[in-house]
Amino acid sequence: xxxxxxxxxxxxxxxxxxxxxxxxxxxxxxxxxxxxxxxxxxxxxxxxxxxxxxxxxxxxxxxxxxxxxxxxxxxxxxxxxxxxxxxxxxxxxxxxxxxxxxxxxxxxxxxxxxxxxxxxxxxxxxxxxxxxxxxxxxxxxxxxxxxxxxxxxxxxxxxxxxxxxxxxxxxxxxxxxxxxxxxxxxxxxxxxxxxxxxxxxxxxxxxxxxxxxxxxxxxxxxxxxxxxxxxxxxxxxxxxxxxxxxxxxxxxxxxxxxxxxxxxxxxxxxxxxxxxxxxxxxxxxxxxxxxxxxxxxxxxxxxxxxxxxxxxxxxxxxxxxxxxxxxxxxxxxx
Numbered sequence: 001x002x003x004x005x006x007x008x009x010x011x012x013x014x015x016x017x018x019x020x021x022x023x024x025x026x027x028x029x030x031x032x033x034x035x036x037x038x039x040x041x042x043x044x045x046x047x048x049x050x051x052x053x054x055x056x057x058x059x060x061x062x063x064x065x066x067x068x069x070x071x072x073x074x075x076x077x078x079x080x081x082x083x084x085x086x087x088x089x090x091x092x093x094x095x096x097x098x099x100x101x102x103x104x105x106x107x108x109x110x111x112x113x114x115x116x117x118x119x120x121x122x123x124x125x126x127x128x129x130x131x132x133x134x135x136x137x138x139x140x141x142x143x144x145x146x147x148x149x150x151x152x153x154x155x156x157x158x159x160x161x162x163x164x165x166x167x168x169x170x171x172x173x174x175x176x177x178x179x180x181x182x183x184x185x186x187x188x189x190x191x192x193x194x195x196x197x198x199x200x201x202x203x204x205x206x207x208x209x210x211x212x213x214x215x216x217x218x219x220x221x222x223x224x225x226x227x228x229x230x231x232x233x234x235x236x237x238x239x240x241x242x243x244x245x246x247x248x249x250x251x252x253x254x255x256x257x258x259x260x261x262x263x264x265x266x267x268x269x270x271x272x273x274x275x276x277x278x279x280x281x282x283x284x285x286x287x288x289x290x291x292x293x294x295x296x297x298x299x300x301x302x303x304x305x306x307x308x309x310x311x312x313x314x315x316x317x318x319x320x321x322x323x324x325x326x327x328x329x330x331x332x333x334x
Contacts, residue, residue: 002136007257008250009132013142015249016149020204021222022229022241023156024197030236030302031173032190034083035091037098039201039226040219041105046071046202047214048109051120054209060123064206071202072195079194084187102220109216120209145207152200156238169193173236173302225252228284232291236302243299248284255280 025039050067054060078101086094126141160166172179172189180186205219212218229248233240260276267275291299 002133003257005133005136006138007253009138009142009146010257011250011253012246013145013249014253015246016146017204017208018222018225018229018249019149019242019245020152020200020207021226022233022245023152023238024200025226026230026233026236026241027238028194028197029230031169031193032083032087034087034194035094035098036083036194036197037095037223038078038101038105039197040221040223041102042071042075042198042201042219043205043208043222044105044109044214044216044219045074046205047120047209047218048113048118048205049202050206050209051118051214052113054120055118060126063120063209064203067202067206068199071205072199075198075201076191076195078198079191083194084190087190106216113216115216117213117215120214122210141210145211148203148207152203153238153242160238165192225284228288230298232288232298234298234301237298237300240298240300240302247287251283251287252280255283259283 021039021043024042025036028034028036028039046067049070050063053066054063057063082097082101083094086097122139122141126144129137129139130143131137160170168179168184168189172184172186176186179189201219204222225248229244230241231244232247233242233244256277259280260273263272263276
């Protein structure tokens with residue numbers, strides 16, 4: 001029982017990290033119709049800058065601020081210099097451009113920080129463990145990651161549901177030309193949306209820094225899971241990103257923890273470990289296929305896309321196609 005609760009918490013923490021990544025990516029695609037395969041690079045930038053600032057100052061708060069600023073500014077620079085030229089072009093051009101940015105940012109981090117991984121310490125005020133249940137002791141920092149994710153989800157809900165800026169963003173997603181004709185600076189609006197998306201990726205990176213090693217190319221592995229999350233949850237939907245991220249985090253964590261044990265009941269230990277680990281790694285993709293058979297547009301598709309909206313259906317299919325193909329390429333080549 002204790003092991004189950006502990007793995008549920010681990011799955012929740014992984015799900016929160018995936019939500020911070022997928023929320024930014026699904027907003028960028030759902031609102032701007034841009035496929036950003038370089039989204040994981042901003043996760044990496046946040047982790048590197050956070051680790052560097054933390055090592056130089058000893059302050060996790062300054063590291064957090066530096067990571068958010070670096071990821072957000074880098075994202076806005078990419079939007080202005082690269083993506084702004086591609087909005088009215090085919091998605092293939094966006095895919096190729098952002099795929100090239102992955103290599104650019106990977107080489108940039110190697111040039112600045114070298115090839116050796118960096119390690120980020122857990123801040124002193126978040127070190128230690130807390131007893132949640134009799135016999136269940138859990139790291140305080142991992143609980144803090146969960147709390148941060150919940151706060152971010154609430155802030156995003158408030159931004160898009162209760163503010164004028166959120167109303168303009170949603171209107172711009174539905175009809176860019178009409179909103180621009182009404183006097184809204186749509187270029188600035190899109191820059192802010194893209195910057196917000198990359199800022200969330202940077203937040204995920206700096207929060208993951210004390211848990212994982214900070215190294216070049218670290219964004220590609222989480223990018224693959226992020227694509228799975230937004231396809232399951234529904235493209236362009238923050239609520240879908242929350243649900244999809246939690247499902248992927250829990251299924252992946254529980255599968256890796258318990259499937260080998262389950263197969264030991266009727267297979268030899270070595271064979272059971274091999275089969276269990278393989279099926280555990282496949283489980284999220286099996287779940288994704290089942291969801292798409294049930295709901296082809298995901299669990300919670302964006303509200304501004306109606307069921308018969310051909311543009312949304314075409315763009316969603318394009319994202320799934322290129323996301324899967326290039327995620328496979330990233331997993332095997334980078």
